[in-house]
Amino acid sequence: MKSKIALAFDRCKKEKRPALITYTVAGDNSKSNSLKILNKISQHADILELGFPHNTPIADGGQIQGSSYRALKKGIKLKDVFQIVKKFKKTNPNKPIILMGYFNLIYQCGENNFLKNCKESGVDGLIIVDLPYPENKLFARKCKKKFISFIQLLAPTTTKNRMRQIIRDSHDMIYYISMLSTTGGKLKVSSKKIIKNYNNIKKINNKINLVIGFGITDKNIRSLKSANGLVVGSLLCKIITNSVQKRQNPVTNLNKMIYKLKKEIS
Amino acid sequence: MKIKKGVSLIDQHDKNFMYGGKFGGNFIPETLKKPIDDLTKLFSKLRREKKFLSERDYHFQTYVGAPTPFIKLENLTDRLGGAQIYAKVVSEANGGAHKIYNATVHCLIAKRAGKKFIVGDTGAGYAGKMLSMAAKKFGLKCKIFMGAKDIKRQRPNVEAMKKNGAEVVPVTTGSQTLVDAVSECMRYWVSNCDLVHNCIGSTVGPNIFIKICAWSTAQISRELMIQVKDEFGKIPKKLKLINCVGGGSSAAGFWNEFMNTNAEFIGVEAGGPKNSKLHAAPLTNGSKIGILHGAAQYVIQDKEGQIGSTESISAGLDYPGISPLHCFLKDAKRARYTSASDEDALKAYELVSKLENISPSLEPSHAFAEAIRLAPKLKSSEVIIVNSCGDSLKDKDIIKQRLGSYIR
CATH class of the missing domain: 3.40.50.1100 (Rossmann fold)
Known part of the structure; x- marks a missing residue:
């Protein structure tokens, strides 16, 4: 049986466009708004990444740090993250949700317990920023057993040999980091170069669903539309930050942006 | 859990770089895998190389003062x-302070790696001060990440860093102390690992940094x-x-x-x-x-x-x-x-x-x-x-x- 993530990519391929993948932090700017955001943006987004915040992130840029900080300040806990997913899935059972975060929270929760919670709430995939290959093999296997996709990352620094190994051990989706940067940095590589790297990875295995993330905004998303999927995260966190500052509704502001992004790549 | 005799403590890890099966490892973003592998290989070569060892001893004696x-x-x-x-x-x-050992060795490694730019974190300011000193001596550009709270409470060391020509970057996230400085420095390294050598100021972080630091001290x-x-x-x-x-x-x-x-x-x-x-x-x-x-x-x-x-x-x-x-x-x-x-x-x-x-x-x-x-x-x-x-x-x-x- 195909996973919901794989099905989402199939649908997008039929429509000859990349999957639009969003990233927001669970609990930003509140638990209830976080759910409202997911419900609203799922109309246009194909796959939703939901960050479970950590207070010592080593790979996140300022925007996502800001979102995580807001969420933690509101007291977000893992159990709340799972609640948000569960509630979202009640009304959107087929929309794939990927949790993204740092390993220490899983370590403290217990790998098996964490995966059990994922399964019960309806999580489709996991991205663990600081659990690289091959150290992630055991955990990835556990995920597979539960039919949860363990999504790995490739970076511009990843060697070809290593890419082959990671791709061989991958499920449903692979995430290519566009440039040497924390999340949300300014795109310092040309889109052309990114697509060239992207195509080289696809040559290793054309069947994989390869998505690009880091530094993608409404200004440059169109130039990357030949990818299987595009992840927008920091831009969305920034919109929430701005909305909070201007006392506007983050849900409507975000939705407007997602609509715009979708139009750019359709 | 037992300490082995006849094997250097820093080398008593398993294939996943864990000590006693429980401590250490490399829980790092994919982007850093290659730079860390490269550094690991380079260091394992250098520590066996006579020329590098005599270089180290020479600087420890004439520069650090042994x-x-x-x-x-x-x-x-x-x-x-x-x-x-x-x-x-x-x-x-x-x-x-002892921070000079790690700083000196890191600068020597950075030179061998062909890097011209070195970054580091600091808490008390000693790691930063020493790195700025050594960087100056070995002709490397230097940037130091330091918690804003620590910048205030360790003023003399901050002044020394600036005097040595290092850029001191105040870190204003979290508690604004060492933990945040290390995070910010790692984030900076993630973004610039192609050109920049990272010197973690203590026996913490991914395995190779623990090794280099303890080997130096x-x-x-x-x-x-x-x-x-x-x-x-x-x-x-x-x-x-x-x-x-x-x-x-x-x-x-x-x-x-x-x-x-x-x-x-x-x-x-x-x-x-x-x-x-x-x-x-x-x-x-x-x-x-x-x-x-x-x-x-x-x-x-x-x-x-x-x-x-x-x-x-x-x-x-x-x-x-x-x-x-x-x-x-x-x-x-x-x-x-x-x-x-x-x-x-x-x-x-x-x-x-x-x-x-x-x-x-x-x-x-x-x-x-x-x-x-x-x-x-x-x-x-x-x-x-x-x-x-x-x-x-x-x-x-x-x-x-x-x-x-x-x-x-």
């Missing part, structure tokens, strides 16, 4: 009336071993080596050569203010294993795994985690760990500075506090050596504020 003095603290010993108290005065090293115990044999003719039967531990770099270096001897190792963590719940003593207070800055270690954290707040008068010890090497030494029962409060450290600083010709900074003052507590209970045949790994000058402001006057 050996640093080993002295008996006669007045303190007389006053306390128990064990013989000695100090390894590492603060006499160029720059005033091991110079302290290489010197001490000779000095001890000179002084006593052999290693004393009852010998205690007392060292403060924050990240744990000076203790790792102070103990290394004595690993297979009978010497007792005592690590002293920062207990924080008396009557405060906050501290920086994960080993003493039974913190759980967690992942911080790329490595599994005992770390102050909440049930969820969010890293906890710390508090200590000493910026250099004000860190929620502790080197995986020390976690390993603790669980293998090779070393024991305790803590001293801010007040104990201040008192120890005052007593040592008054009685002796040395003036330890607030970090080693934690170790002196434990020595002062233990000495009167011990026989005069027993020997205590304290690593006086930093000079109090950088703490002048804090000491004046807390004690009314500064003596050195």
Whole structure:
């Protein structure tokens, strides 16, 4: 049986466009708004990444740090993250949700317990920023057993040999980091170069669903539309930050942006 | 869990770079995998290379100043009336602390790697000051990440860094102390790993940084071993080596050569203010294993795994985690760990500075506090050596504020 993530990519391929993948932090700017955001943006987004915040992130840029900080300040806990997913899935059972975060929270929760919670709430995939290959093999296997996709990352620094190994051990989706940067940095590589790297990875295995993330905004998303999927995260966190500052509704502001992004790549 | 004999402590990890199967590892973003692999390969080559070793020894001797003095603290010993108290005065090293060893070695490695730009984190400012010094000497551009709170409380070291031409980047996230400086420095490295060499200032972080740092500070115990044999003719039967531990770099270096001897190792963590719940003593207070800055270690954290707040008068010890090497030494029962409060450290600083010709900074003052507590209970045949790994000058402001006057 195909996973919901794989099905989402199939649908997008039929429509000859990349999957639009969003990233927001669970609990930003509140638990209830976080759910409202997911419900609203799922109309246009194909796959939703939901960050479970950590207070010592080593790979996140300022925007996502800001979102995580807001969420933690509101007291977000893992159990709340799972609640948000569960509630979202009640009304959107087929929309794939990927949790993204740092390993220490899983370590403290217990790998098996964490995966059990994922399964019960309806999580489709996991991205663990600081659990690289091959150290992630055991955990990835556990995920597979539960039919949860363990999504790995490739970076511009990843060697070809290593890419082959990671791709061989991958499920449903692979995430290519566009440039040497924390999340949300300014795109310092040309889109052309990114697509060239992207195509080289696809040559290793054309069947994989390869998505690009880091530094993608409404200004440059169109130039990357030949990818299987595009992840927008920091831009969305920034919109929430701005909305909070201007006392506007983050849900409507975000939705407007997602609509715009979708139009750019359709 | 057991320490192997005949194998260097830093090399006692498994294929996943874990010590005792539980501590360390490389919990890092994919982007850093290759730079860390490259650095690992380069370092494993360099540490076997005669030319590199003689380069290191040359700079340790002519630049760092080896050996640093080993002295008996006669007045303190007389006053306390128990064990013989000695100090390894590492603060006499160029720059005033042990951080110069790691900084020098990192600069030598950066040169070999063809990098022109080096970045580092700092808490007390010593790691940053030394890195800026060494970078200047070896012709590297240098950037130092430092918590905004630490910039305020360790002013003399910040001034030194700037004088050496380094850019000091204030880190304003989180608690604005060492933990945030390390995070920010790692984030900077993630973004610039193609051009920049990263020098983590202590025996923390991904495995290779732990290795390079402990390998560098091991110079302290290489010197001490000779000095001890000179002084006593052999290693004393009852010998205690007392060292403060924050990240744990000076203790790792102070103990290394004595690993297979009978010497007792005592690590002293920062207990924080008396009557405060906050501290920086994960080993003493039974913190759980967690992942911080790329490595599994005992770390102050909440049930969820969010890293906890710390508090200590000493910026250099004000860190929620502790080197995986020390976690390993603790669980293998090779070393024991305790803590001293801010007040104990201040008192120890005052007593040592008054009685002796040395003036330890607030970090080693934690170790002196434990020595002062233990000495009167011990026989005069027993020997205590304290690593006086930093000079109090950088703490002048804090000491004046807390004690009314500064003596050195």
